Amino acid sequence: MATGRNHRPATRSRGIPEATVARLPLYLRALTALSERSVPTVSSEELASAAGVNSAKLRKDFSYLGSYGTRGVGYDVEYLVYQISRELGLTQDWPVVIVGIGNLGAALANYGGFASRGFRVAALIDADHAMTGAQVAGLPVQHVDDLETIIRTNGVSIGVITTPGSAAQQVCDRLVGAGITSILNFAPTVLSVPDGVDVRKVDLSIELQILAFHEQRKATDELARNGGPGPSGAPPDDQGPEGDIPAVMPA
Amino acid sequence: MATGRNHRPATRSRGIPEATVARLPLYLRALTALSERSVPTVSSEELASAAGVNSAKLRKDFSYLGSYGTRGVGYDVEYLVYQISRELGLTQDWPVVIVGIGNLGAALANYGGFASRGFRVAALIDADHAMTGAQVAGLPVQHVDDLETIIRTNGVSIGVITTPGSAAQQVCDRLVGAGITSILNFAPTVLSVPDGVDVRKVDLSIELQILAFHEQRKATDELARNGGPGPSGAPPDDQGPEGDIPAVMPA
């Protein structure tokens, strides 16, 4: 949320914690795999392992949905697939528009994983006239001038932004103006949207930087282990302005 | 200050909370933009607004790094850029390999945002012999047979997986075996790795499903508002309204 002054219960919708909602797709994926192998039931332990989470967490997550398990047996796979799908709103069709059909936008358009779960690429939109009319992934690229019409005609409520960062806020504003209430943003920009509009971002650069942080920490930990754990020869750094190694961690 | 239990200190590295680490790239991006506009100092309020966070949160985040501000004035932009860069490990070069040069892998390889901050695509790897040797983004695609050699030769410690999900775990195992300790996974798979290896995942499908959940909630809230606002009995029944399914468990 950009300007989150109005603290509404948006964090916890319908009693289902946000953290749980974020894990439901994970469970659903694991359950679908089991379903394809015709496995009738799973225990919380097995399913949790497949989803990469703690079994207690999984049981608590499911408890927010209802009592869908059988004690001593586990969960019925098909039944649970249906319940989670319904809870996530995947029993209906979600038309999606992608704005900015460059490298990334085209890759997303070609991605088969969309259709697998209720999501359907309804339209591709770009500002480049040279691109308008060209076919990408079997769909015509339409011009951004027609953005509002395209969205209203197709009843789209989810938009994906894959334009350069400089255009992202502008595109976002038009999407919201046209009635979009959910946005998935791949551009490296903080979008500001009115209340009632959800924004999620996917940021490669941020992910890499987080990895780099931990990577660096591992390296310095390694050095500290090898270099000698006795920092008795106190480093002369008190609060050096620049070029100074971060504070040493206490042993 | 015994941590009570000798749990894994992986959650909280060097005293900097994980949530803070995840926001540092955001601050860095905002600061870089200010730096390019030659803005000398920023207040926590301004910077927080640019980064889309609360100012108190920002100040607390920075307090973990040290006292880098000047009361009554704010933060020196250049200095803070340097401090955060150093903390994130961006003052050094991070060679990265991308495995799986399909739609997504090629898009990532072509992405200019990599080099902007210490990250450098060192090699592209694919299993398809027809692709080996071809140039993508000015780099030759190398065969997965040489994965270990490529990683060791280039001193790579960060790997990006953009193969199909079915190959992801296998590729992951080889990456880890070759010495990779940080993985960014785009495949829809839960990777299992040994201790000491960090995995972050980017999952388009999960993001869309989370959006769909909230979208559905908005729709039902809207309906409920129009239908009839029950004073306390907001949920009419805990089962689905019209798409009501029999709560039978196939036995």
Added chain:
DNA sequence: ATGCCTTTGTGAACGCGTGCACAAAGACGG
């Protein structure tokens, strides 16, 4: 039916993250 054994569902404790509110710090003008 009865008792055993497995697994769920959840109460409770705990730790982390967030946001408030304010005292301390320092710049700056007079």
Added chain:
DNA sequence: CCGTCTTTGTGCACGCGTTCACAAAGGCAT
């Protein structure tokens, strides 16, 4: 040099999320 005014840095309280641990539930064999 002093007062004022701005902004930082943080103590504190609160709520969310995670995990433990266990009683209740139910299948199943006898």
